[in-house]
Amino acid sequence: MDRPRSAILITYPETESIEEATALADAAGYKVWKTVTQKNITRSRFGIGHGKALEVQEMVRISNPDIIIFDEVLKPSQQYNIASLCRIEVLDRERLILDIFERRAITKESTIQVKLAELRYETVRIKDKVRLAKLGEQPGFFGLGKYDADVYSLDLKKRISFLKKKLEKEKKKREMHRVQRAKSGLPTVSIAGYTSAGKTTLFNRLTGETKRTGEGMFTTLSTYTRSFKVNRNMKLLISDTIGFINKLPPYMIDAFRSTLNEMTYSDLTLLVIDGSDPLNVIDKKIQSSTKVMNDLMIPLTKILYLFNKADQIKDHDSFVKALTKSKVFDPLASHFMLISSKTGYNIEKLENFLRLSFDSRSYYGLHYGSAVV
Numbered sequence: 001m002d003r004p005r006s007a008i009l010i011t012y013p014e015t016e017s018i019e020e021a022t023a024l025a026d027a028a029g030y031k032v033w034k035t036v037t038q039k040n041i042t043r044s045r046f047g048i049g050h051g052k053a054l055e056v057q058e059m060v061r062i063s064n065p066d067i068i069i070f071d072e073v074l075k076p077s078q079q080y081n082i083a084s085l086c087r088i089e090v091l092d093r094e095r096l097i098l099d100i101f102e103r104r105a106i107t108k109e110s111t112i113q114v115k116l117a118e119l120r121y122e123t124v125r126i127k128d129k130v131r132l133a134k135l136g137e138q139p140g141f142f143g144l145g146k147y148d149a150d151v152y153s154l155d156l157k158k159r160i161s162f163l164k165k166k167l168e169k170e171k172k173k174r175e176m177h178r179v180q181r182a183k184s185g186l187p188t189v190s191i192a193g194y195t196s197a198g199k200t201t202l203f204n205r206l207t208g209e210t211k212r213t214g215e216g217m218f219t220t221l222s223t224y225t226r227s228f229k230v231n232r233n234m235k236l237l238i239s240d241t242i243g244f245i246n247k248l249p250p251y252m253i254d255a256f257r258s259t260l261n262e263m264t265y266s267d268l269t270l271l272v273i274d275g276s277d278p279l280n281v282i283d284k285k286i287q288s289s290t291k292v293m294n295d296l297m298i299p300l301t302k303i304l305y306l307f308n309k310a311d312q313i314k315d316h317d318s319f320v321k322a323l324t325k326s327k328v329f330d331p332l333a334s335h336f337m338l339i340s341s342k343t344g345y346n347i348e349k350l351e352n353f354l355r356l357s358f359d360s361r362s363y364y365g366l367h368y369g370s371a372v373v
Contacts, residue, residue: 004031008059010048011071013037016281020246021071021093023196028099033065041072046082053085060086069096073249076128094121094249109170109259116163117255119156126153171258177225178265181237186227187358188237190263192293193272194285195243198308201341202272203240206351223262230355239266244289253292264296268304268357275307275338279322282307286326305336306350311343 007030011021022032036056038048046053047070056068067089068082074092083090091099098121101114122129181188191199204210207226225239239262253260263269271289273282286305293303313319316338323336337353339346 004029005066006031006033006063007067007069008033008056008063008065009035009069009071010041010056011035011037012041013039016278016284017071021069024071024093024096024100025069028096028103030067030069032069033063034059041070045078046085047072047074047078048082053082056082057086060088067091073247076125093247094252097245097248097252109167109174112163112167112170113255113259116160116167117252119160119163120251120255123153123156123160126156167258174258178262181225184237186235186237187268188225188239188266189354190239190241190266190269191272192241192263192269192289193243193306194274194289195245197243197272197274197285198341199243199272200240202270202306202308202339203238205341205344205347206238223259225262230351230358234355234359236354236358239263244285244292246284246288248288248292253295260292260296263293263298266302268354269293269298269302270306271303272306272308272341274309275319276309276312279326283326300334303334304353305334307336307338308341310338310345311340313338 004026007025009018009021009025009032011017018035018037022035025032036048036052036059038052040049041047043049048056059065060068065088068086068091070079070082070090070092072092073094074082074090079090079092098114098118101110101117105111105114191203193199203224203226207228209224209226223239223241225237227235227237229235241262242256242259271286271293273286273289275282277285307313307319307323310316319338335353337346337350339350341347
């Protein structure tokens, strides 16, 4: 395994922001050497204030890291300015996520989806990047000086069109598989949720599979579908899907739409949430997850909220009471359950819930607000 490259991380001062950005950096193969925080990192020139930018410049001079990671979307001019000041490559949040996707892509479909997302990332930055590249080659802007914006734009459009055609072929294959599954008459269940919530661990627990887990964010970029039995006579199809994350841009969701659409066609979606997080973090992650699911037009009646890692929740009763005060999640209007994919806590009750839901085909008639703690 390659040695992690050292990085200076620039992010917001909130604990959850620091932890998530550090985890993203780790998943992309970077070791955060120093974290720099500021309440506003969307300022016009450097993203951060001028004084803070000079502090980062001095850190770079002393420690000579490999890269600066910026936990926000940067304009090309901002990226260029801080790269020029510090004489080092700068990655913004979107580019960092794309790097993780590139490392995680295994299947043909996910590889195409990642390449398409990368080209769309470049498309919105063409004119500024070409203009800045011509000022002089700076870290992160190599090789663009020979292009005119129109030529570069045309090149990207051709490549995007080519990848869309390839992705359409993969989409048709997926649709054929979906039709075959529909012919089997088996109910379908999708596992969704914020990245690193334990979706794949739950998938393995239910199906007996051994898909890789615990390797950082976005371990799963492709949808895997397997069958499993909830009793001797009932078999279901269950799919593990890509994880969600805060501030995931629309073009990335669009690139992975054929994969995410598995949830749209499912009879039920298990939305997995890390129950060991602080409640304010849980609220934010639910909000990020449900935003994507709303974009996919998945109704509330098709969602079962699973608060995973119950083995790390000290007081289950207090946890459920706190949920009732949540502004994002309404336990009185949703099915929810505490589980532990790791220890197996309440997994049998989850299977019973699935059995009763599909056995009688009365899932949509069940009463809401049911909790198993």
